[in-house]
Amino acid sequence: xxRELTDQEVQRHQSRTWLLxxxxxxxxxxxxxTHQATxxxxxxxxxxxxxxxxxxxxxxxxxxxxAGRMMTQRIMGKAAFFNLHDETGKIQVYIRRDDLPEGYYNxxxxxxxxxxxxxxxxxxxxxTKTGELSIHAERLELLTKTLxxxxxxxxxxxxxxGGLEDKELRYxxxxxxxxxxxxxxxxxxxxxxxxSAMRRFLDANGCLEVETPALQPIYGGAAARPFTTHHNAxxxxxxxxxxxxLYLKRLIVGGYDRVYEIAKNFRNEGLSRxxxxxxxxxxxxxxxxxxxxxxxxxxxxxxxxxTELHGKPEVKVGDHQISFTEPFKRVTMFEAxxxxxxxxxxxxxxxxxxxxxxxxxxxxxxxxxSGKLIDEIFGAYVEHTLIQPTFITDYPVELSxxxxxxxxxxxxxxxxxxxxxxxxxxxxxxxxxxxxxQRERFESQTRLKSGGDDEAMMMDEDYLRALxxxxxxxxxxxxxxxxxxxxxxxxxxxxxxxxxxxxRPEVTH
RNA sequence: GAUCCCGUAGCUCAGCCGGUAGAGCAACUGCCUUUUAAGCAGUGGGUCACAGGUUCGAAUCCUGUCGGGAUCACCA
Numbered sequence: 001x002x003r004e005l006t007d008q009e010v011q012r013h014q015s016r017t018w019l020l021x022x023x024x025x026x027x028x029x030x031x032x033x034t035h036q037a038t039x040x041x042x043x044x045x046x047x048x049x050x051x052x053x054x055x056x057x058x059x060x061x062x063x064x065x066x067a068g069r070m071m072t073q074r075i076m077g078k079a080a081f082f083n084l085h086d087e088t089g090k091i092q093v094y095i096r097r098d099d100l101p102e103g104y105y106n107x108x109x110x111x112x113x114x115x116x117x118x119x120x121x122x123x124x125x126x127x128t129k130t131g132e133l134s135i136h137a138e139r140l141e142l143l144t145k146t147l148x149x150x151x152x153x154x155x156x157x158x159x160x161x162g163g164l165e166d167k168e169l170r171y172x173x174x175x176x177x178x179x180x181x182x183x184x185x186x187x188x189x190x191x192x193x194x195x196s197a198m199r200r201f202l203d204a205n206g207c208l209e210v211e212t213p214a215l216q217p218i219y220g221g222a223a224a225r226p227f228t229t230h231h232n233a234x235x236x237x238x239x240x241x242x243x244x245x246l247y248l249k250r251l252i253v254g255g256y257d258r259v260y261e262i263a264k265n266f267r268n269e270g271l272s273r274x275x276x277x278x279x280x281x282x283x284x285x286x287x288x289x290x291x292x293x294x295x296x297x298x299x300x301x302x303x304x305x306x307t308e309l310h311g312k313p314e315v316k317v318g319d320h321q322i323s324f325t326e327p328f329k330r331v332t333m334f335e336a337x338x339x340x341x342x343x344x345x346x347x348x349x350x351x352x353x354x355x356x357x358x359x360x361x362x363x364x365x366x367x368x369x370s371g372k373l374i375d376e377i378f379g380a381y382v383e384h385t386l387i388q389p390t391f392i393t394d395y396p397v398e399l400s401x402x403x404x405x406x407x408x409x410x411x412x413x414x415x416x417x418x419x420x421x422x423x424x425x426x427x428x429x430x431x432x433x434x435x436x437x438q439r440e441r442f443e444s445q446t447r448l449k450s451g452g453d454d455e456a457m458m459m460d461e462d463y464l465r466a467l468x469x470x471x472x473x474x475x476x477x478x479x480x481x482x483x484x485x486x487x488x489x490x491x492x493x494x495x496x497x498x499x500x501x502x503x504r505p506e507v508t509h
Numbered sequence: 510g511a512u513c514c515c516g517u518a519g520c521u522c523a524g525c526c527g528g529u530a531g532a533g534c535a536a537c538u539g540c541c542u543u544u545u546a547a548g549c550a551g552u553g554g555g556u557c558a559c560a561g562g563u564u565c566g567a568a569u570c571c572u573g574u575c576g577g578g579a580u581c582a583c584c585a
Contacts, residue, residue, distance in 0.1 A: 006518085006519060006536095006554080007519090007536070007537085007553075007554055008519055008535075008536055008537095008554090009519085011536070011537080072545080072546080073544095074544045074545060074547045074548090075541085075544095075547090076540095076541050076542065076543085076544065076547075076548085077540070077541035077542060078541080078542045079541090079542035079543075079544085080542090080544085081543075081544045081545065081547085083545080092544085092545075094542095094543070094544085096542055096543095097542070098542080114535095114536090115535070115536095126543095128543045128544075128545090129543050129544085130543075130544075130545075132543090132544085132545070134543085134544095148519075149519045149520080149535065149536080150519085150520090151519075151520045151521085151535090152519095152520070152534070152535065153520095154534070154545095154546045155546070156545090156546060159546085160546090161520095161521075161533080161534065161546060162520055162521060162533095162534060162535085162546095163520075163521075164520075164521095165520085165521065165522095166516090166520090166521095166577080167577065167578060168516090168576070168577045168578080169577095171577090172577095180520095222584090222585085223584075224583095224584060224585090225583095225584090265585085267584070267585080269583065269584050270510080270582085270583065270584075272580095272581095272582095272583095272584090273578095273579085274584090274585075275583090275584065275585070279585065281585075423585085424585065425585085426585095427585075455583080455584080478585080479585095480585045482585080483585065493578095494585095503576085503577080504575085504576065504577085505576095506576080
């Protein structure tokens with residue numbers, strides 16, 4: 001594939017060739033980085049206590065060596081300034097013709113360096129006339145020649161200019177987005193910190209991190225359509241996991257009392273600002289506990305994570321200040337619906353509930369059971385109104401084929417979801433460990449499947465065999481990491497918390 | 510999958526009641542040894558997403574395609 005180069009690219013290619021032909025390495029091997037940009041002010045302040053900064057005898061004593069991209073430059077004849085951006089921030093560099101080897105400033109720096117190039121600088125730290133802390137370069141080396149122009153961001157105190165606004169380019173060329181937008185790098189740094197905080201919390205609570213198959217012969221653990229693939233050597237159909245739930249519970253049967261996995265799940269469904277076909281889910285299973293215990297556990301975990309990320313158990317999301325401080329509200333699904341719609345559906349028959357749904361302008365068709373209807377009403381009238389973290393508890397049994405029946409009502413299960421900023425971020429239940437009940441639930445799922453519900457679960461005989469060996473009472477929890485990351489980083493699209501979101505293939509004309 | 514909006518220079522955008530493309534930054538050539546959106550003088554750069562149609566003439570109007578965004582539906 002060949003492509004017409006733009007004039008700026010042609011010039012950069014020519015510079016690369018010139019450098020090679022004149023004994024300069026356009027792609028260096030290493031640079032001894034002693035400091036990062038944001039460390040330099042403190043270093044300088046420590047070296048020059050009040051009043052000693054102006055003393056000429058004291059000058060040139062703070063030596064640093066840094067590396068990064070040259071992002072803006074101001075050339076003034078025989079001297080120049082540029083801003084060097086590294087992972088942590090930026091620092092201004094001052095270079096003078098007479099400090100560099102003969103000819104380097106005019107022939108190499110001025111003619112062959114371009115914005116975006118990665119350079120190494122070493123020298124001493126000083127303060128310019130206008131007060132900006134800068135590095136007076138004693139050595140300057142080109143470490144990586146860029147062959148394409150990088151969008152340059154210029155900024156004043158109040159405003160920044162340029163940058164990449166095109167969402168498509170930012171997602172497709174995330175490297176460019178990250179390279180020029182420190183705030184985007186910060187979002188993904190926060191995501192990483194979120195996951196490591198979660199891991200610390202789980203580890204500290206005696207949970208064992210495990211790995212289970214992503215390629216599964218039988219998929220299960222959620223209601224979703226899978227991706228299908230094929231193993232050649234075994235000539236076998238495999239599914240990309242939609243959940244790791246059934247494997248983790250096998251490990252509980254095996255005698256590990258607390259296990260968790262941070263897993264990529266794959267669901268063959270539509271894309272939206274809340275859905276990416278592959279997404280990250282943390283699931284944890286704790287033996288000898290129930291969903292009430294799990295509510296306390298997840299509440300502590302979320303509070304811990306928020307505090308680790310923001311220094312306090314609060315976060316601003318859009319126009320809302322969300323607090324994880326107080327005990328989270330706990331409301332049953334029926335109470336929540338009654339509060340928002342005025343209809344108490346508890347104990348009502350399927351047809352009575354369908355009548356209410358119609359009054360509430362929800363499309364009802366004959367295949368919808370009472371559980372489905374209740375879920376629809378909840379989705380339409382309640383979920384988006386729950387901004388502060390709220391536990392919704394006690395779901396209809398037909399929505400939850402892997403959850404244990406409620407101890408006080410066999411039509412319900414002991415399940416909760418944590419809703420925050422109008423979206424579900426956790427789902428948990430007391431795990432069903434009666435193999436006979438589980439078999440019946442699978443069978444009713446199988447009937448749904450043959451009735452055309454392609455999201456219904458498959459019968460999993462091996463999982464039933466495991467339950468027949470005895471699984472202790474267990475509480476299980478799933479946390480949507482991407483959704484949680486959206487809240488913790490104040491992003492309103494899942495694509496802004498996934499480094500490389502799925503897009504249609506790029507077409508080149 | 511449905512509806513609406515968007516696609517113009519490397520980047521950000523203007524032009525869109527039809528007359529053959531513009532600005533700022535970036536680039537190039539000069540001048541300038543403490544600038545900071547550096548400045549001053551000059552120069553180049555576009556199959557206006559793609560393909561058709563209407564028209565004497567289309568970036569502009571119409572149709573289709575591709576890509577993206579938003580909303581809706583299913584799901585976390």
